Amino acid sequence: MWLDALGLAAYAVVGTAKALNLGFPAVSAVIMGVLTTAFGGIIRDVLAGEPNLLVRREIYITAALLGATLFTIGKGLGLDFWPAALLGFFAAFALRAAAIHYKLSLPGFPGAENSTEY
DSSP states (O other): OHHHHHHHHHHHHHHHHHHHHTTOOHHHHHHHHHHHHHHHHHHHHHHHTOOOGGGSOBSSHHHHHHHHHHHHHHHHTTOOHHHHHHHHHHHHHHHHHHHHHHTOBOOOOTTSOSOSOO
16 A cells, blocks of 8 residues: 555656646646546556445545646746655655545545445
């Protein structure tokens, strides 16, 4: 789980950076960073035979969104690559790490089962 959290944070920043370098607008670049992270998680789940992260209420995509957004904001404010990348990376990792350590999850729909496992 902890290595996956590192990968999540890295791919959120790398995917966003690649999109920005290709000239995508900021919002599109953030979306591309989140999608890069999400599809990496989906491939991991398929290969591991685990339930897909999209049907679980883990704080995963939210962490990727935070990292990608902060990286993009940092770049937009004129930060060089590494300071902006570290800002996004550590923010995404910190949120995912808190979710793992404290067993945080997103709320479900009303009437849905409270379990996070399927």
